[in-house]
Amino acid sequence: MSAQDLPVELRRALSEVARTPRLLVASDYDGTIAPLVNNPDHARPHPESTTALRALAGLPSTTSALISGRALRDLATLSRLPSEVHLVGSHGSEFDAGFVHAIDGDAKALLKTIATKLSAIAAEYPGVAIELKPASVALHVRNASEEDADAALRQALSVANGWGAQVTEGKKVLEFAVIPTDKGQALDILRHQEGATAAVFFGDDVTDEKAFKRLHGPDVGVKVGDGETLAGYRIPDTESVGTALAFLLEERRTWLLGGHATPIERLTMLANSRTIALVTPTGDVTWMCHPEPDSAAVFAHLLGGPEAGHFTIGPRAIRATAGPEIHRQHNDRRNTLGQSASNRLPGP
Numbered sequence: 023m024s025a026q027d028l029p030v031e032l033r034r035a036l037s038e039v040a041r042t043p044r045l046l047v048a049s050d051y052d053g054t055i056a057p058l059v060n061n062p063d064h065a066r067p068h069p070e071s072t073t074a075l076r077a078l079a080g081l082p083s084t085t086s087a088l089i090s091g092r093a094l095r096d097l098a099t100l101s102r103l104p105s106e107v108h109l110v111g112s113h114g115s116e117f118d119a120g121f122v123h124a125i126d127g128d129a130k131a132l133l134k135t136i137a138t139k140l141s142a143i144a145a146e147y148p149g150v151a152i153e154l155k156p157a158s159v160a161l162h163v164r165n166a167s168e169e170d171a172d173a174a175l176r177q178a179l180s181v182a183n184g185w186g187a188q189v190t191e192g193k194k195v196l197e198f199a200v201i202p203t204d205k206g207q208a209l210d211i212l213r214h215q216e217g218a219t220a221a222v223f224f225g226d227d228v229t230d231e232k233a234f235k236r237l238h239g240p241d242v243g244v245k246v247g248d249g250e251t252l253a254g255y256r257i258p259d260t261e262s263v264g265t266a267l268a269f270l271l272e273e274r275r276t277w278l279l280g281g282h283a284t285p286i287e288r289l290t291m292l293a294n295s296r297t298i299a300l301v302t303p304t305g306d307v308t309w310m311c312h313p314e315p316d317s318a319a320v321f322a323h324l325l326g327g328p329e330a331g332h333f334t335i336g337p338r339a340i341r342a343t344a345g346p347e348i349h350r351q352h353n354d355r356r357n358t359l360g361q362s363a364s365n366r367l368p369g370p
Contacts, residue, residue: 023261025269032255033269035242039220040273042240044083046218047075047270048209048233049263051090051097053193053226054246057260060165062092062153067101070264074271079106081271082278085216089114089205091190091197091229093155112157113190113229114208115201125157129200133159136187136198143177150174158187158199192227206232222270224263225253284308289324300324307333 025033039045049055052062055071078086087108090097094111103109108118115121125133136159137152144150149166152159161178163171171194178196182189187198205225213221219240223233226246234243234252243253246263257266289300289308299310299321309324310333311317323332 023265025265028257028262028266028269029255032242032244032257032266035255036222036266036270037273039222039240039242040270041277042218042220044085044217044219045078045274046085046087046209046213046216046221047078047267048087048089048212048221049075049224049267050205050226050230050246051088051092051101053260054224054230055088055260055263055267056100058164058193062162063100065100068260068264071260071267072101072103074264074267075107076104077271078267078274079104081274084274084278085212085218087212089208089212089223089233091160091192091227094118108212110208110212112155113197113199113203114205114232115157115199115203117208117211121157121201123201125201129157132185132187133157133200136182136185136200139181140178140198143174143181146177147171147174157201158197158203160195160197162195164194190229192229204232205229206234206236209233209236223253224266305334 049071051067052058052065055075056065056067059065075086075088078084085108086106087110088097088101088103089110091113092100092111094109094116097109097111101107101109110117112121115123137154140152140159140161144152144161147163147166147170149163149170151162151165153162161174163174166174175196178198179189182198185198187200188202190197190199190203209221209223212218220242221237222242222244223230223237224244224246225231225233228249231252234245237243237252242255243251244263244266245251245253245256246260247258257263284302288303290303292299292301296314297310297312298315299307302308306323307321309319310321312320321331321333
């Protein structure tokens, strides 16, 4: 799959957000950068996604992160991402430095009760299993028959009435947490810590909607797969996530490192008593503030690419393969720069 297969609107949004001063790129794990599988221990991430997240973390003024429902230790083991990529587990409540909310004695006792009750339910239905996490217990029904899955989920919700636990419904899973969990809060914490001026978030599950809800302004939310969502964009599968992340990486790298930009030493400065403009060798006004040198930029192609605006005057080429030949000459007496172009075809 290539970037051209992504929705045009998404490519445009990613190109624009790639030009923000400080960018945060975050993603869910299961169903987003890793496919959903029957055995959670076998959920390996898409190589293109992890490569892009690792490379994004290595760029200046750029942060990448995974925000997952998995326990932090499991997330680190499966993703195998370096420490430069922030990992947040337990649906946004478990950071490297510990949990956002403390797990006190009462919470630990409740966690033990929940584990005991859910273990008993899982034992009644083939294919139903529990997953113990530091602050929650998940009941997985992905490998059970539809009838057994529905019965197990109903029974779990019934016995949970008196627990006072936070219940999170996902794809073929119910999770009971003894502390508040919120991927949106985790996204905001990372945004604040990194001073991000815009964020991109990829997610596939209902638990990711809390993160989509926190997006605003230039932020970009991308829903993976079907289902209702608050995200502004949608792609079909985990392979598409890898493609989108790779596209975002190239757009960000190009903007930060000046890919395809005219070297600064080849630009010409034109000025009068008030205004200054930078002109490329082909006659493009690539940077100009107006009406004063410290005013807002009218043309900002130099930093923002074609969409940031430029002013170009040039001859019409005789044929597409032969561009104009540029001639430049400085007049010392008048202190002016002359530039001309010809459409002479190259010789045989």
